[in-house]
Amino acid sequence: MTVRTILFVNLRRIQREGRESLLAARRLGYKAVLLGRSLPEFAKPLVHEFRQVDTYDREASLAAAREIAAEYDLAGVANFTEIDVQLVAAIAADLGLPGMSETAALRGRNKYAMKDALRHLDGVLPRFAKVQDLAELRAAVEEIGLPAVVKPTGASGSKGIFELRKPDDLDAAMERLTQIAQPDFDPVFRQFGAEFIVEEFLEGDELSVEGFVSGGEVHVVTITDKVTSVPFHLELEHKVPSALPETAWGEIKATTKDIIAGLEFDNCAFHLEAKWGERGLRFIEVAARPAGDYIGSHLVPLATGVDYFENVVRVATGEPLSLDHDRKLNVGLKFVLAERAGRFEEIEGLPAVCGDPGLDHVFYEVAAGTEVALPPQNFGQQRVAAVIASHPERSGLEALLGRISGEVRARVAPVVGHAE
Ligand SMILES: Nc1ncnc2c1ncn2[C@@H]1O[C@H](COP(=O)(O)OP(=O)(O)O)[C@@H](O)[C@H]1O
Ligand SMILES: [Mg+2]
Structure with a gap:
């Protein structure tokens, strides 16, 4: 039997997520060829072949994808990243693989084109x-x-x-x-x-909708409750599944379908962000890729049993999706943020909380000794670690996440000679 190949265009920046995406392809029996700007160390044993290309250069990337298609029996092309949505749509169209139109991909990438295409939806847009x-x-x-x-x-x-x-x-x-x-x-x-x-400015509870659209059919896998920081809106906390009432779930699912149809997204994972308030669902944005922040890689699988990343591979190759939930667990994540600029030294308080069996994972995103800066100087360094917790009940999950907020913090030393 010939082993089919899937083309990946870049990997997520967070290494754990990148690794999970390649492992998902492998579990489904695909060889992964990676087209991208660089090959991280962790990916070397998981990638069959790496083609280095500046993926911001569309023509060079399309040419490289054609060469790969001439050598391999390509079943699909997948992206897990925001920046590659349009390139992947273009490659899919060029090679006759499942994908979406370039118009849809542009709407996925540009927040104005996106809202402009949804003006017909009543009461949903700001x-x-x-x-x-x-x-x-x-x-x-x-x-x-x-x-x-x-x-x-x-x-x-x-x-x-x-x-x-x-x-x-x-x-x-x-x-x-x-x-x-x-x-x-x-x-x-x-x-x-x-x-x-x-x-x-939209008021209300922040949420995201995690799903897929395949052959024009929209599937909502779950809804995530989310908290962002003040005032720069870095992601702070995610909880799956959302604790919103059933009526809210119904409206959110229905409006999500209208939004995905209005944008003409197809054959992709999506991650839709919105607020739920007095006026129902108000739309912020939707990405034509799986959620980051460990939502797609960890939270959804842990909470529902749906292997989200495997389904990203399935949707890219046109295989039937596998979306049956086999459990109902409350899973959440809390980011540990540096409270000031300086040299990140250590996460304090972990030993005390990690004894709890509900604390599943701790991810360090920044190595000890790294200098970190805060927004608006830098938008990517404040987040130094992430802790995942799970509990059969929502209140139990809240208590665990509360312990992380209360007891776990990043120790950051001032850097002499630098203004904070
Ligand atoms: N119109 C809005 N009203 C209230 N909050 C918003 C609005 N737009 C963005 N935000 C906040 O900023 C965050 C990031 O905005 P978003 O448009 O999702 O950009 P990004 O592509 O960086 O995720 C949102 O998750 C939300 O917390
Ligand atoms: Mg967003």
Whole structure:
């Protein structure tokens, strides 16, 4: 029997997640060929072949994918990352593999194109406008009102989320956003650059919807409750499944289907973010890829028994999905954030809490001794570790996560000679 091959385009930055994605392909009996900017050490034994290419260069990447397709019996092309959504759609179209249209992929990547395509949905979107400079932002806020949020149209990972609460905030946010939205600050800005979207500030409980769309059919696997930090909205805590009432689940699932259909997403995992409040579901964004933050790799499988990453491989290759839940456990994650800039030394308090059998995993994201900075200087270093907990009951999970907040903290030493 010939072993079929799946083409991966880059891996998630968090190594555990990247590893889980390659292991999922292997479990399903696929050889993985990786097209990407680099091959991390952990991936070497899991990747059949690595082709180095600058995946920001679409033509070079398409040419490399064609060469790979000439050598291997490719069953599909998969991405687990935000930045590769459009490239993967283009490769799939070029090679005749399951994928989505380029229009859908653009809507997946650009927060303005996304909302623009959903104007027909009643009462779901915040008021919004595209802006490129301070004058445009001021004019837009006249219409939208305060509080509002301004953010880059093409970023992810909470890079450059600015709350606008009073008129003065507009100048400061636009000044900082113009500095941030540069490829030198982060390559995510190579495509859409200094293009921003300003939105009415949505109130309510934050959630995400984890699912798949395959051959036009939308499947919701679960809903995650989420907490983000103030004021820069870094992800702080996730809990699966959401504790919202059944009526909310019903509305969330129905609106999710309308959103995915409106965007014409297909043959992909999706991670939809929204708020649930007095006015029902209000939409923030949806990504055409599996959730990060260990949600897809760990939380969903631990809580439901659905192997989320295996299904990412299935949806990419056109295999039937396997979405039956075999358990009902409450699983949550808490990020440990550095409270100030400096040199990260250690996570304190872990030995005391880790004796609890409900504490499943601890992930260090930053090595001891690394210098860390906080937003708005840096949006990726504040998070130094993540702790996962599980419990048969939601209240038990809350108690465990409460212990992590209360007893676990990052020790960060000041760096002499640096301003904090
Ligand atoms: N219109 C909004 N109202 C309230 N909060 C928002 C709004 N837009 C973004 N946020 C907050 O900022 C976070 C990140 O914004 P998002 O658009 O999801 O960008 P990213 O691509 O960085 O995840 C959201 O999860 C939410 O907490
Ligand atoms: Mg988001």
